[in-house]
Amino acid sequence: xxxxxxxxxEALRLTRRQRMKLAQELHDSVMTAEERxxxxxxxxxxxxxxxAWKAGETTTIPAEEVFARxxxxxxxxxxxxxx
Numbered sequence: 001x002x003x004x005x006x007x008x009x010e011a012l013r014l015t016r017r018q019r020m021k022l023a024q025e026l027h028d029s030v031m032t033a034e035e036r037x038x039x040x041x042x043x044x045x046x047x048x049x050x051x052a053w054k055a056g057e058t059t060t061i062p063a064e065e066v067f068a069r070x071x072x073x074x075x076x077x078x079x080x081x082x083x
Contacts (some may be wrong), residue, residue, distance in 0.1 A: 052058045
């Protein structure tokens, strides 16, 4: 446990950019093949949607309107993630 604390302390002395790169590498190192595949699919979908929006093929809906529609349809029940 002491070694882990040493590594943490050293990592916190890195620049913000270096810490972000390290965090991404650590995250990637614990992902399963299935999780990597899902993440890649989401990245590709986001890129496809952005390209369609930039090309004028789609429009956006303000978040306030989306949430208002959801409240109207489902009421004000709060939903907790992971349940």
